[in-house]
Amino acid sequence: xxxxxxxxxxxxxxxxxxxxxxxxxxxxxxxxxxxxxxxxxxxxxxxxxxxxxxxxxxxxxxxxxxxxxxxxxxxxxxxxxxxxxxxxxxxxxxxxxxxxxxxxxxxxxxxxxxxxxxxxxxxxxxxxxxxxxxxxxxxxxxxxxxxxxxxxxxxxxxxxxxxxxxxxxxxxxxxxxxxxxxxxxxxxxxxxxxxxxxxxxxxxxxxxxxxxxxxxxxxxxxxxxxxxxxxxxxxxxxxxxxxxxxxxxxxxxxxxxxxxxxxxxxxxxxxxxxxxxxxxxxxxxxxxxxxxxxxxxxxxxxxxxxxxxxxxxxxxxxxxxxxxxxxxxxxxxxxxxxxxxxxxxxxxxxxxxxxxxxxxxxxxxxxxxxxxxxxxxxxxxxxxxxxxxxxxxxxxxxxxxxxxxxxxxxxxxxxxxxxxxxxxxxxxxxxxxxxxxxxxxxxxxxxxxxxxxxxxxxxxxxxxxxxxxxxxxxxxxxxxxxxxxxxxxxxxxxxxxxxxxxxxxxxxxxxxxxxxxxxxxxxxxxxxxxxxxxxxxxxxxxxxxxxxxxxx
Numbered sequence: 001x002x003x004x005x006x007x008x009x010x011x012x013x014x015x016x017x018x019x020x021x022x023x024x025x026x027x028x029x030x031x032x033x034x035x036x037x038x039x040x041x042x043x044x045x046x047x048x049x050x051x052x053x054x055x056x057x058x059x060x061x062x063x064x065x066x067x068x069x070x071x072x073x074x075x076x077x078x079x080x081x082x083x084x085x086x087x088x089x090x091x092x093x094x095x096x097x098x099x100x101x102x103x104x105x106x107x108x109x110x111x112x113x114x115x116x117x118x119x120x121x122x123x124x125x126x127x128x129x130x131x132x133x134x135x136x137x138x139x140x141x142x143x144x145x146x147x148x149x150x151x152x153x154x155x156x157x158x159x160x161x162x163x164x165x166x167x168x169x170x171x172x173x174x175x176x177x178x179x180x181x182x183x184x185x186x187x188x189x190x191x192x193x194x195x196x197x198x199x200x201x202x203x204x205x206x207x208x209x210x211x212x213x214x215x216x217x218x219x220x221x222x223x224x225x226x227x228x229x230x231x232x233x234x235x236x237x238x239x240x241x242x243x244x245x246x247x248x249x250x251x252x253x254x255x256x257x258x259x260x261x262x263x264x265x266x267x268x269x270x271x272x273x274x275x276x277x278x279x280x281x282x283x284x285x286x287x288x289x290x291x292x293x294x295x296x297x298x299x300x301x302x303x304x305x306x307x308x309x310x311x312x313x314x315x316x317x318x319x320x321x322x323x324x325x326x327x328x329x330x331x332x333x334x335x336x337x338x339x340x341x342x343x344x345x346x347x348x349x350x351x352x353x354x355x356x357x358x359x360x361x362x363x364x365x366x367x368x369x370x371x372x373x374x375x376x377x378x379x380x381x382x383x384x385x386x387x388x389x390x391x392x393x394x395x396x397x398x399x400x401x402x403x404x405x406x407x408x409x410x411x412x413x414x415x416x417x418x419x420x421x422x423x424x425x426x427x428x429x430x431x432x433x434x435x436x437x438x439x440x441x442x443x444x445x446x447x448x449x450x451x452x453x454x455x456x457x458x459x460x461x462x463x464x465x466x467x468x469x470x471x472x473x474x475x476x477x478x479x480x481x482x483x484x485x486x487x488x489x490x491x492x493x494x495x496x497x498x499x500x501x502x503x504x505x506x507x508x509x510x511x512x513x514x515x516x517x518x519x520x521x522x523x524x525x526x527x528x529x530x531x532x533x534x535x536x537x538x539x540x541x542x543x544x545x546x547x548x549x550x551x552x
Contacts, residue, residue: 002040002085004098007285008075010082011037018081019074023296024337025279025318025327029522030297037072037083038299042313044099045070045301051092056303057312067302067310071278075291084285086278088298101285104275105245117238124231131224137217144213151206158202162195239272246275248326249287251333261325271456274322283330293334307462308454309504309519311512321456351381353388354546359415359539360408361385361393364548367404367525374401381407397423400497402515405432405530406548410538418538423494429534432489433478433550435527436503437520438511440485444476447502447509451495460518461497463505471495473502475509485511488531499528527552 002009011033019031030038045055054063069088074081086101095103107114131137169188176184246258262270275281278298286293297315304310318327351369355362363385365371370380372395386393393409394416410416422428450468454460462468474490489499497518504512504519512520514527529550537544 002044002099007084007099007101008077008082008291009037009040009085009099010080011074014081018076019295019337021335021337022293022331024339025296025331026320026324027317027340027517028297028315028337030315031074031295033074033081033083034072034295034297037074037085038070038297038315041070041072041085042299042301051094051097053092055301065303067300067304067312069278069298069310069316070301071282071296071298073279073282073286073291073293074295075286075293077289077291081294084282084291086281086285088277089273101281104248104281104284105242107242107245113241114238117234117241121231121234121238124227124234128224128227128231131220131227134220137220140213140217140220144210144217147206147209147213151210154202154206155199158199162199165191165195243270246270248275248280248330249284250330251287253287254329254332256329258326261329265325271322275326277319277323279318280323280326280330283327287330304506306507307464308460309462309501309506309512311504311520314521319457321454321458351384351388352548353385354406354548355544356389359411359537360419361389361411362406362408362533362546365399365404365407365530367529368402370401371395371398371407382409385409396420397494399530400500400526400528402517402526403432403528403530404525404550405528406533406546407530408533408535415538419535422535426492427536429532430491430530431532432491432499433529433531434487434489434499434503435514435552436485436487436509436511437483437514438485438509439480439483440477440487440509440511442477444474447471447473447475449502449505449507451498451501453496459496461495461501463501463507469493469495471498471502473499475502484514500526 001012014033016032018033023031023034052060052063053068054060054065055067056065068091071086071088073084073086075084084101085099087097090108091097091100095106095108106112109115169191173185173188176182176188243257243259247255248258248261249255258270258274262268262274279296282296283293285291296318298318299313299315300310302312304312310316318324351366352364353361354364363381365381369384372382373380382393382395391411393411394413396408396410396416396419399405399407408419410419419428449463449471450465451461451471452464452468454462470493472492474492476488476490477485478488479486489502491498495501500513500516500519502508504510504516514520515523515525516528517526529552530548531550532545532547534543534545536542
């Protein structure tokens with residue numbers, strides 16, 4: 001059982017077979033021994049954890065709410081079966097917590113370079129903030145704006161005065177010309193020149209006033225800019241020092257630095273906090289101390305963050321953006337379970353053609369079949385249809401692999417272009433049926449959230465209040481039964497994973513679709529089906545509606 005006295009926690013009464021291959025960390029269902037180990041950690045967190053950390057579950061309400069990902073690693077040593085426990089990042093503001101594995105590198109070590117460097121950066125931040133909010137700078141900027149406003153008014157007044165002078169001169173000039181009073185004409189011309197000189201002198205005087213204030217502002221802002229450049233330099237140097245300390249082991253005892261592991265990736269450099277997730281910490285401790293890794297799982301404990309979808313107690317895969325390059329190295333030489341995504345297409349229902357003519361094919365896609373060939377998929381709805389009708393088809397739109405339901409393909413480029421424009425211009429109507437894990441209290445409504453890709457954990461999507469694209473879904477309840485809610489979804493935008501995120505997110509319906517292995521809990525399938533599709537035929541322009549009843 002879990003004990004704060006040791007990092008190795010022996011599992012009692014181990015029954016059943018041990019895993020013969022290590023968990024594929026990016027897509028898995030937790031082994032029963034992982035679930036047992038996780039339950040022991042959860043019991044400890046629920047009843048005995050006493051450090052000042054607010055998970056959003058009732059304790060320490062005076063602190064900021066921070067839910068946390070915890071990991072358990074099933075291990076064997078000297079014929080003893082047990083587990084190691086770890087957490088991502090910091091817990092209660094510290095890296096070392098009794099009973100849990102330590103970090104790969106302890107950046108919070110007292111008198112270490114990181115805390116000293118962080119203190120220097122914090123001091124620079126404080127000085128920058130002080131200068132930016134300094135009364136002198138604020139007053140100078142106010143004075144500058146006041147001078148600019150006054151200058152505009154003075155110039156406008158003078159121009160109006162000169163305009164009236166010109167009108168008067170023009171009248172006098174006409175009279176003088178009729179009288180051949182050339183002396184008077186010369187005087188009028190000189191007055192015109194004097195007005196122009198007066199305007200130029202005023203402009204110069206006002207500009208000099210502005211430049212004097214601007215020069216004082218520039219002195220302060222240059223000082224701020226130098227401090228910001230120094231802060232950026234120190235921050236980059238500190239990050240590079242951190243990278244130097246993150247050296248990872250694998251089963252063979254090989255050691256590799258985090259920079260080398262990310263050198264071949266798209267981003268080329270490691271992201272901040274690479275190596276601080278639970279699984280790299282667990283594997284590092286296991287390899288250092290002679291433990292054989294057998295299986296892995298990580299679960300969320302506490303309130304979810306605002307952007308990502310996290311449910312208390314649910315298991316989640318390791319992240320790809322920060323962890324995959326590290327784990328690919330650390331797991332070298334260890335037999336892994338096959339990626340389930342590579343074999344799911346082996347057992348799927350045959351697609352059904354609902355309609356076809358010279359321009360289009362409408363078919364029902366089975367769950368767990370790719371709509372079109374992907375990176376890991378050889379068989380797809382597209383390839384099966386092409387094989388059936390002995391003709392090349394063109395893609396119009398897509399459905400997620402686990403989603404079943406109606407899709408339309410084009411037989412000609414003209415039909416494809418027409419249908420795609422209908423999707424772009426929102427002339428296509430779609431209705432999905434889904435079963436949600438939870439009881440919705442309202443009968444109908446809308447979900448509107450800004451969505452974007454999770455850059456460090458593709459293909460997951462997240463709510464992004466700053467850079468997210470708008471997404472809108474109407475929903476209506478069909479049935480409530482046994483803790484589940486059956487709904488119709490009417491998406492008005494077509495963002496990636498839109499319905500799945502709208503269902504699962506705490507700011508959406510907070511009830512994930514049953515069987516959603518990304519945003520909820522796995523089941524035999526994802527209970528999401530494209531049941532109705534309405535569009536205009538690309539040739540006849542006739543409005544067509546197709547139905548395909550969900551099999552759940």
